[in-house]
Amino acid sequence: MIKKKNIGIICNYKLNPKRIGGMDRFFQAYNKQLLQKGYKPTWFFSGGEHFDFYSGFELYIAGKNESVETYVLHYLEKNQGFDIVVTHFLTLCTPFYKELKKRSQPYIIAVDHNPRPPGGFPLKKRLKNKVRGKLFSQLIDCFVGVSKYTVDCILKDYGSNLREKTKVIYNGIDTSVYLKRTEENHSRFIVASHLRESKGIQDLIEAVKLLPIEVRNTVRIDIFGEGPMEGNLKEMVEAFGLREQFSFKGSSPHLPQLFGHYSYLLQPTYMECFSLSILESLAANVPVITTPVGGNPEIISHGRNGFIFPTGNIQELSDLLQKILCREIEISSDVNRLVEEDYNLDKMLENHLKLLPCT
Numbered sequence: 001m002i003k004k005k006n007i008g009i010i011c012n013y014k015l016n017p018k019r020i021g022g023m024d025r026f027f028q029a030y031n032k033q034l035l036q037k038g039y040k041p042t043w044f045f046s047g048g049e050h051f052d053f054y055s056g057f058e059l060y061i062a063g064k065n066e067s068v069e070t071y072v073l074h075y076l077e078k079n080q081g082f083d084i085v086v087t088h089f090l091t092l093c094t095p096f097y098k099e100l101k102k103r104s105q106p107y108i109i110a111v112d113h114n115p116r117p118p119g120g121f122p123l124k125k126r127l128k129n130k131v132r133g134k135l136f137s138q139l140i141d142c143f144v145g146v147s148k149y150t151v152d153c154i155l156k157d158y159g160s161n162l163r164e165k166t167k168v169i170y171n172g173i174d175t176s177v178y179l180k181r182t183e184e185n186h187s188r189f190i191v192a193s194h195l196r197e198s199k200g201i202q203d204l205i206e207a208v209k210l211l212p213i214e215v216r217n218t219v220r221i222d223i224f225g226e227g228p229m230e231g232n233l234k235e236m237v238e239a240f241g242l243r244e245q246f247s248f249k250g251s252s253p254h255l256p257q258l259f260g261h262y263s264y265l266l267q268p269t270y271m272e273c274f275s276l277s278i279l280e281s282l283a284a285n286v287p288v289i290t291t292p293v294g295g296n297p298e299i300i301s302h303g304r305n306g307f308i309f310p311t312g313n314i315q316e317l318s319d320l321l322q323k324i325l326c327r328e329i330e331i332s333s334d335v336n337r338l339v340e341e342d343y344n345l346d347k348m349l350e351n352h353l354k355l356l357p358c359t
Helices: 022-036 068-078 095-104 123-139 148-158 160-165 201-209 230-239 255-261 276-283 314-325 337-342 345-354
Strands: 006-015 040-048 059-061 084-088 107-112 142-145 166-168 188-192 220-224 246-250 264-267 288-290 306-308
Touching: 006 022, 006 068, 022 040, 022 276, 022 345, 040 068, 068 095, 095 107, 095 123, 107 148, 123 148, 123 160, 142 148, 142 160, 148 160, 148 166, 160 166, 188 255, 188 276, 201 220, 201 230, 201 314, 230 246, 255 276, 264 276, 276 288, 276 337, 288 314
Parallel strands: 006 040, 006 084, 040 059, 084 107, 107 142, 142 166, 188 220, 188 264, 220 246, 264 288, 288 306
Antiparallel strands: none
């Protein structure tokens, strides 16, 4: 008989009913499987609100001015500790992991989703990471990177000695919920992104401004997402006279049904680990235009399921858009099969469940 295990899942992730994405669906499936297997999962999130999608969860949300790490430690002062702890989106190798071990000696699995800056961290941060690796890495029983790129970053940041307990588990999505592209719509593009500077959407606006006017007038780009750059991006659109080309749609829980209305996903990002937006777009049979950062080249093959341009090269992006809009280049073959076979939610879920220690 399997002994019931208490599992704490700690996520630096805000719950948003207007944005139900790949990680939300993974969390739902993971919780269901844990319950079926006799585990007792307790979830902690850094912010947002509890909504119907998360019904059936034992779920706690940190306060507005409190980190999820601090919230969890306060929780453990009054409640039983955990046999297993899984962390998502947290900074690795911090004193928080030492505090977790003090409470109940849990088996700790740390999943790294966090992108690194282009060119890597500055020297001071690199040295700090090395010190933290020596001090705290032994407290984490298993490191998980969501791409080969991420695993390489973990080993570079915290020490190559961690190789034996570091694994790659690619993100996966529920491909069944994505409506497939059924028409070309070659002049309609979608951006699905948090609106921050590192996502490079300001480069996209400048690239569209560079298009010849007769080409520029044919393009329509819908931007889904929210974030600190939203006001700046809207000001750029106004200043460049591009209101007809760009439309800001905010967050939407209906993206799985919307991707298929577009010809390409645009992702001019400077930082990425392994993009769920790319997987979602491909699942809807919509190719991707992106940069060679992070794990992007592990899923996008130039000319086969998308196009890759040099990070930050606005002229290259503009030239690429012009060729697509003038039908000089295109991707006409289906691009969804790779995601359905290799990057699906079932495979991701199975691999994460395998990480749990034998009971």
